[in-house]
Structure formats: C-alpha cells, structure tokens
Amino acid sequence: MGRKNKLKKFAEIRSYPNVVENRTPNPEESSDAGENDPRNLRGQWSKSFFRREAPIVLELACGKGEYTVALAQQYPDDNFIGVDIKGARIWKGATKALALQLQNAGFLRTRIEQLDEFFAPGEVHEIWITFPDPYLRKSHAQKRLTSDRFLAIYRNLLTEGSRIQLKTDDPTLFDFTKATWHHATDLMIEHCVDDIYDKTLVRPELEIKTFYEKMHLEAGKTIKYISAIYRPV
Numbered sequence: 001m002g003r004k005n006k007l008k009k010f011a012e013i014r015s016y017p018n019v020v021e022n023r024t025p026n027p028e029e030s031s032d033a034g035e036n037d038p039r040n041l042r043g044q045w046s047k048s049f050f051r052r053e054a055p056i057v058l059e060l061a062c063g064k065g066e067y068t069v070a071l072a073q074q075y076p077d078d079n080f081i082g083v084d085i086k087g088a089r090i091w092k093g094a095t096k097a098l099a100l101q102l103q104n105a106g107f108l109r110t111r112i113e114q115l116d117e118f119f120a121p122g123e124v125h126e127i128w129i130t131f132p133d134p135y136l137r138k139s140h141a142q143k144r145l146t147s148d149r150f151l152a153i154y155r156n157l158l159t160e161g162s163r164i165q166l167k168t169d170d171p172t173l174f175d176f177t178k179a180t181w182h183h184a185t186d187l188m189i190e191h192c193v194d195d196i197y198d199k200t201l202v203r204p205e206l207e208i209k210t211f212y213e214k215m216h217l218e219a220g221k222t223i224k225y226i227s228a229i230y231r232p233v
C-alpha cells in the first residue's frame with residue numbers, strides 16, 4: 001500500500017466514531033490528551049462508547065477485524081472491540097462496521113502491551129487472538145501474544161469465567177501456547193484442536209475466516225484452536 005493511501009486511511013479513522021486511537025503510544029510518556037484521552041474509557045466502554053451494558057469481547061491482533069465485524073453481526077447482544085497497532089488495517093474493519101451500521105463493534109488502535117491503560121479489571125469477558133505473529137525464535141518467545149508476559153496483562157482485564165482463545169496455523173506457537181496455558185494454574189483448558197476443519201467445529205464462530213487464515217488455507221496449512229477459561233485462584 002502506498003504511503004499516500006495509508007495517510008488517507010489514518011486521517012479517515014481519526015474521524016470515525018467507531019475507532020479510538022492511543023495517541024501516546026510510549027508508556028514512558030505521560031498522557032496529556034485531557035478529556036479526549038481514550039484512557040478515559042477505562043471501565044466505561046459499555047456506558048460511554050457503546051452506550052449500553054453488554055459483555056465486552058476483544059479481538060487482539062485483529063488486523064482487518066474480520067472476527068470483530070462477523071461476531072458483532074452474529075451476537076448482537078455483546079459488544080466487540082478489535083485491537084491492533086496498524087491503522088490502515090483497522091480502517092478496513094471499521095469502514096465495514098460503519099457501512100453495516102453495527103452499533104456493537106468498535107476498534108482500538110494501540111499496542112496490546114498497553115491494554116491495561118484502556119480497560120479496567122473485570123471489564124473484559126472474552127479474548128480472541130487471531131493469527132498473531134508466531135515469533136519463532138526461542139529468544140523472542142515472550143513477544144508471543146499467548147506468553148506469560150501477555151497473560152499477566154490479560155489477567156488485569158478479565159473476570160472470573162472469561163474465555164481466552166487462540167486461532168493459529170503455526171505449530172510452534174500452538175505447542176508453546178498449550179504448554180504455557182497448561183502451566184497457568186488459573187487457566188482451565190477447554191478445547192485444544194489440531195485441525196479445526198477435520199471434524200465438527202467445537203464453536204460455530206470458528207467458521208469465520210480472517211485475511212491471514214485464508215492465505216494459510218490456500219497454502220495447505222491446518223488451522224489450530226485452543227481456548228481456556230480464567231478461574232483466578
């Protein structure tokens with residue numbers, strides 16, 4: 001995508017009512033955005049952003065937001081937020097959600113490392129992590145969005161009984177996630193499936209296909225899924 005096109009999309013999402021942007025992405029920097037600071041939504045997403053009380057579901061590394069948009073259509077009683085750092089990708093999902101007039105879909109442009117600046121403890125009901133970068137080098141394992149480092153962030157947002165789930169094509173990331181979540185005493189593994197399309201889907205939402213998933217399927221890869229329920233000890 002050309003730079004001009006990207007800048008146009010950045011400008012557009014700034015005017016979108018369904019997109020919130022982290023304008024102070026450096027955690028060291030203090031936020032001085034005053035009343036426009038999206039951190040003011042912390043603990044207030046239902047009331048101030050969606051304007052109705054409903055469980056909040058996050059799609060992390062949402063890219064073009066296929067899960068956020070499709071889930072919002074399928075589950076009108078829940079509120080969905082796609083999270084990604086790349087504005088030009090978020091633009092795609094946000095534009096589609098606006099065209100569909102979805103009142104229960106929004107997007108947050110931020111680094112996932114900063115999530116707890118935007119959500120209060122217990123505010124998030126469910127997390128989807130869709131085809132995140134696998135960071136294959138062992139020395140980069142803590143960059144994986146399912147690692148202990150990120151679980152520590154998610155614990156600050158989740159509530160008892162929340163579901164956290166990963167969809168991936170990558171065997172290394174899948175095995176790493178299985179082991180990490182298995183060792184976490186507050187996560188109860190619910191489903192762990194090596195090839196989701198091999199038999200009946202364990203959840204109907206797995207039918208939704210993201211941009212990356214379609215590429216992986218075309219390349220002949222199998223799609224894996226793991227979910228766990230958060231039970232703080």
Ligand SMILES: C[S@@+](CC[C@H](N)C(=O)[O-])C[C@H]1O[C@@H](n2cnc3c(N)ncnc32)[C@H](O)[C@@H]1O
Pocket residue numbers: 060061062063064065083084085086089110111112113130131132133210211212213
């Ligand atoms: C491989 S793409 C997957 C996108 C989409 N879920 C899909 O399946 O098509 C990974 C996405 O994660 C986002 N990402 C990676 N690390 C991130 C981070 N620390 N914070 C926010 N977004 C991140 C990237 O910007 C990218 O859009």
